[in-house]
Amino acid sequence: xxxTRFAPSPTGYLHIGGLRTALFSYLWAKKNGxxxxxxxxxxxxxxxxxEATKAILEAFKWLGLEHDGEIQYQSxxxxxxxxxxxxxxxxxxxxxxxxxxxxxxxxxxxQMANKQRTKYDGKYRDFNATPPEGIEPVIRIKAPLxxxxxxxxxxxxxxxxxxxxxxxxxxxxxxxxxxxxxxxxAIDDALMGINEVIRGDDHLSNTPKQIVVYxxxxxxxxxxxxxxMIHNQQGKKLSKRDGATDVMEYKTMGYTPQALLNFLVRLxxxxxxxxxxxxxxxxxxxxxKDINKxxxxxxxxxxxxxxxxxxxxxxxxxxxQLLLEFDIVLTSxxxxxxxxxxxxxxxxxxxEMVSLxxxxxxxxxxxxxxxxxKAFKGDAIEILNAFGAKVAxxxxxxxxxxxxxLMEDIVxxxxxxxxxxxxxxxxxxxxxxxxxxxxxxxxxxGKDETMLRIANAITALVSSDKTVS
Ligand code: GLU
Numbered sequence: 001x002x003x004t005r006f007a008p009s010p011t012g013y014l015h016i017g018g019l020r021t022a023l024f025s026y027l028w029a030k031k032n033g034x035x036x037x038x039x040x041x042x043x044x045x046x047x048x049x050x051e052a053t054k055a056i057l058e059a060f061k062w063l064g065l066e067h068d069g070e071i072q073y074q075s076x077x078x079x080x081x082x083x084x085x086x087x088x089x090x091x092x093x094x095x096x097x098x099x100x101x102x103x104x105x106x107x108x109x110x111q112m113a114n115k116q117r118t119k120y121d122g123k124y125r126d127f128n129a130t131p132p133e134g135i136e137p138v139i140r141i142k143a144p145l146x147x148x149x150x151x152x153x154x155x156x157x158x159x160x161x162x163x164x165x166x167x168x169x170x171x172x173x174x175x176x177x178x179x180x181x182x183x184x185x186a187i188d189d190a191l192m193g194i195n196e197v198i199r200g201d202d203h204l205s206n207t208p209k210q211i212v213v214y215x216x217x218x219x220x221x222x223x224x225x226x227x228x229m230i231h232n233q234q235g236k237k238l239s240k241r242d243g244a245t246d247v248m249e250y251k252t253m254g255y256t257p258q259a260l261l262n263f264l265v266r267l268x269x270x271x272x273x274x275x276x277x278x279x280x281x282x283x284x285x286x287x288x289k290d291i292n293k294x295x296x297x298x299x300x301x302x303x304x305x306x307x308x309x310x311x312x313x314x315x316x317x318x319x320x321q322l323l324l325e326f327d328i329v330l331t332s333x334x335x336x337x338x339x340x341x342x343x344x345x346x347x348x349x350x351x352e353m354v355s356l357x358x359x360x361x362x363x364x365x366x367x368x369x370x371x372x373x374k375a376f377k378g379d380a381i382e383i384l385n386a387f388g389a390k391v392a393x394x395x396x397x398x399x400x401x402x403x404x405x406l407m408e409d410i411v412x413x414x415x416x417x418x419x420x421x422x423x424x425x426x427x428x429x430x431x432x433x434x435x436x437x438x439x440x441x442x443x444x445x446g447k448d449e450t451m452l453r454i455a456n457a458i459t460a461l462v463s464s465d466k467t468v469s
Pocket of ligand 1: 007008041
């Protein structure tokens with residue numbers, strides 16, 4: 001059975017790189033009918049926050065990613081780590097190191113001055129004299145001093161590390177007894193049965209150390225997939241300026257879960273040239289062997305394009321539900337269908353939908369000056385007035401087509417182009433020159449509100465004398 005995991009350190013918000021590896025791990029487990037474990041790596045007491053853990057869970061819920069079994073918290077597993085530290089000490093595979101901070105600094109400085117790699121020199125590796133007083137020892141693992149460590153990576157192939165270039169007897173427990181990252185990760189992955197680790201390639205250099213721990217404890221080494229980073233358009237590491245740092249900001253910006261998941265799955269993974277994937281399709285098709293070898297490029301236009309696609313193809317009932325989060329209540333609005341049909345083709349985000357809806361439903365309180373200048377030339381007021389009168393006497397004005405007929409009538413009667421009524425009417429109804437079709441707007445707001453907006457505009461523009469003759 002494939003068992004994968006997502007193992008965030010709750011020190012900040014969940015960012016999109018983290019979420020992408022979570023998604024990959026989730027999909028790969030699901031595709032194989034396996035398990036996806038969520039492990040919160042909360043051993044760094046100074047930097048952890050409950051908020052960050054909550055934010056991760058909130059993001060998972062929003063996106064519909066479900067982990068299997070209980071959430072595992074490293075902070076609750078201290079006894080397990082202590083047991084393995086003692087085991088390694090007993091077996092002589094780890095030892096207490098009494099080197100003081102000053103001594104360690106001195107060692108580092110000398111190595112730097114000699115242009116050597118800075119590393120622990122193994123002073124206490126085979127020490128059996130009386131230890132110096134007043135120093136709480138750290139525990140170091142006996143790492144191989146020479147030879148090759150090969151990380152068999154599903155994305156990068158075999159990556160070879162020379163022990164003397166990257167290893168030293170690294171610390172597995174600090175002086176206060178707390179275990180270190182590479183030690184607990186290896187133990188947890190092994191004990192939780194994780195056999196496929198998918199994570200960012202910023203962790204690749206940790207993997208040889210984790211392999212040392214696996215080997216010392218006689219655990220099976222999982223299969224690794226180190227996923228290349230996400231870069232911005234300039235080929236640099238993604239920063240705050242390129243996209244949201246907190247995944248939940250995408251929700252606030254009006255992106256749908258499907259669009260974000262679809263966007264993420266294509267950041268570094270492809271299946272032919274297919275762009276649109278439902279979650280089910282991702283589960284069926286995802287395979288880490290298709291993860292790209294080079295960095296992926298973050299592209300906001302692509303995200304917008306996907307989001308527009310999903311908005312267009314989401315049933316209106318569901319859209320109405322999503323819009324509730326933005327305080328737009330259309331769920332039982334009698335014009336729900338016509339409103340949503342009119343705007344879902346035009347909006348890239350739910351937030352844009354919100355402004356389009358507000359624009360339609362709220363009586364304008366001001367009028368865009370440029371639009372007024374353009375629209376209210378010559379006899380615009382008179383034409384608008386005449387149109388208002390037509391609306392007032394209309395017996396059967398409900399559908400967009402009913403209002404469209406009224407507009408056609410006025411065009412014929414006055415022998416004018418469509419723009420001569422369209423432009424002032426648009427400003428009267430929406431306060432500006434852009435927006436959805438006017439016949440649709442009138443059908444949505446109804447006859448009384450249409451007349452009110454026309455009258456309001458005429459009063460405002462005549463009294464402020466903004467019309468241009
Ligand atoms: N806790 C680590 C992090 O958030 C990830 C550990 C791992 O994936 O192996 O960067």
